[in-house]
Amino acid sequence: MTFAGTFIVEDSLQADDQKLKYKIRLPWYRSLPLSSVTNLEVGLDGVPVDSKNLRVELNGKILSLEEFEPLWDEYWFVQDNATILIEGHPALGDAVEVRTRINLRSPYIMVAPDQPLITNTDVTTTFPVKGAN
Amino acid sequence: MTFAGTFIVEDSLQADDQKLKYKIRLPWYRSLPLSSVTNLEVGLDGVPVDSKNLRVELNGKILSLEEFEPLWDEYWFVQDNATILIEGHPALGDAVEVRTRINLRSPYIMVAPDQPLITNTDVTTTFPVKGAN
Amino acid sequence: MATTQPPQQPKLGLTFYSLTNEWVSGKYDLESLVKRVAEAGIGPGVEIVGFATIRSFPEVSSDFVKSWRDLLDKYELEPSCLAINIDSALRRDRMLTEDEAADYLLRQLESAHKLGFPTVRTQMGATPGVIAKVVPTAEKYGIKMGMEIHAPEGAASPSVLRVREAYEKIGSPVLGFTPDFSSTMHSLPPGQIEAFIRDGMARELVADLNAAWRLEGTPLDRFEFFAEAAAAKGYRRNSIAHVQMGFNMFGREAVESWQDILPQVVHVHSKFYEIDEAGNEPSIDVPRIMELLVDGGYTGYVSSEWEGHVFREANEVDPIELIQRHHRLERRGIEAALQKQQKHQVSA
């Protein structure tokens, strides 16, 4: 699967003292309902980010992970990037190692009766640190 | 055809002021009668060697090119090297570029009725120059 | 001068699914992709995945409809098939009801009609009840519904046999199948094997993998047979766990198995992974399957569906060029079949 290869948008990280953001692509070949995003985890230089400090900007909204669940009537279009927003991150050097893990629950591929396939994409990237706009 | 690749025996050149010699392999997959060798040409640093100064040592004999023709009852065994002998060569530097060209007349592959296939192997090698023993 | 009819044969084309890497990374927009396809001569048939190509899917705006129709007219391409989905697990709290699932399909059929598609590709998730509910609309629009048969299923798998029974009961001319050649491969794709090795499988297990893959039995049984061979050579389970997908994604049914459903084929996914220097697909006997389609009188669209993007990175190969070569290979099979028919007519 080279969805891992396209998952993280290269060179997209921006940071200031308060927050950090970067972009990801949907690691799948078709748009999925937002309800498909069942899990999202981020680690910075090996330290997991608390989910209460984690938001996703998509379709003009800023969403916490729990807010994805009821949005089964709204789609993440395959060509749209989502922006990961992190509040209150630790001090960063010239570069930061970011691990991003997402689970997607397929609405249409069943591995057993009424049991959707869950995909797992887990990519670690080293970003140069630049100022946020 | 990688008979070109095995034709010249690596690092086999030896030279003194008077003569020069090096080794070649039969560029074919089976032994051939000596009568099959219809042409042999050697060039040293771009200068053709006069055929009267050229000899081949094979099967314990030293032969001029004309002497191959009647030897249809004697074979060049595929695993045997032949030694090319050159008398009265020009002055050499640390290395010499040797071009060797051989034509073999196949005794058994006809391209038209009673018309044997003639193969052409033409390889240029740069040998380091070492003293003859 | 006598006028000669061109012989009856399938129409080639592609599905934009083949361009997944390029599409998701934004290399093309719709117009630049259609233009490239037209210039490369890999039409006329254009198949799209509704949920990949169209932002507003399952709905389509009238603006999109107009630009889509203008675009295909301009580049002399033809809409061949709209791949639609039955997202029965759309909601996290429960599965869709049959009415909801039928409504989900109907909205997509409506879009297919507006966009001028003669066929939609459906998937195994559609139950007989849902199919029965949407058939009247498909009949009204004259749109054929081709349920995709994909590895690990084949034309004679139990689940497909159940669909064939349901079809017989409903008895509508719009119901049919979309064979995907992933079901009838003779070998694993060499590039996939290399990817398995890159991801941790020992190279010395290649022969064991091929042998296990070629066994008869369920994908799981065959994978377990391979896992035992790996264990016997001292390799840990986690070094080969990723190989299991190869038993599901790639099917080893005989090419002839398509014969049974040939009269019901309404669209074709000519799945492929690689084309070698000699112009062959190393894991699928493309010419032989095309001969079978021609001999069966199939004259619909055949979408080249390149799926090598599951093991090739973007920019590593150009899917458009690969599809050009794939079309050449398909034409070899078509021409061989037509030649045989001609000889038969002459001698008959």
Added chain:
Amino acid sequence: MATTQPPQQPKLGLTFYSLTNEWVSGKYDLESLVKRVAEAGIGPGVEIVGFATIRSFPEVSSDFVKSWRDLLDKYELEPSCLAINIDSALRRDRMLTEDEAADYLLRQLESAHKLGFPTVRTQMGATPGVIAKVVPTAEKYGIKMGMEIHAPEGAASPSVLRVREAYEKIGSPVLGFTPDFSSTMHSLPPGQIEAFIRDGMARELVADLNAAWRLEGTPLDRFEFFAEAAAAKGYRRNSIAHVQMGFNMFGREAVESWQDILPQVVHVHSKFYEIDEAGNEPSIDVPRIMELLVDGGYTGYVSSEWEGHVFREANEVDPIELIQRHHRLERRGIEAALQKQQKHQVSA
């Protein structure tokens, strides 16, 4: 307990011709080569080219005979076929007379007998007159003579049809054929195409080359068709002249063409060039030809004959490992054929 007969099937093996690069460069002597073959399990059949393996050929010394027989006994291998030659252009002043050619063959038959070979491979150069002269000796020794059918000839080529007529006239049970699979390829070997490019052919001509190679017609006509396509794209003749050999060395007859001579097959050259990661030969449908041999009741030797050494340098690949993989591919075809026979017996 009932004893079950192993099913009737061909015996595998190799010809040492496959090891040409290694042999001419002195990497192996006879003992080390036989040992390696035995350890690699690519017997039991061992075929040699008399004029490559034996220094004193066409004669053999009693010392050589003893060491040869001891060697094969020691490593549990079997002499399968001695490839012999009719060197009718041995002399530069004239061709051999029929008596001289017959004598040349008889000396080699004598050697085959001493070395224990059940079969000799002869070549198209043997005229009906020469064949008739040597048949009594072959009958006396019980040695079959298999005339090799190699590209550009096939089983139904005019020259082969003439041999078949001569055979019928002579009517001896020792007369037969050695099919070489070079006659029945479906594609040019990818490695050969790469070598053509390395030697100056433009890569953009690959599709034209494949298309021309697949045409019907004589090798020369098909090459000229390719040369015209190259010229139309602006490429000079001397950039593609070396490609002509591809039309002679690789034949495009149908696999089924062997059917006609199947009862007369006494030995087989299972010519091959490459084996890909999936275990297939990209230019020859090995399993299908093996099925045809099994279905035809062939139980003689099949020599793996790797000829990739014409485009691969020594040390680039190991022919022994390639032959191991080739045997696996051959067994796939054999087993498929035996399975079908078994099903037939059960259902009959």
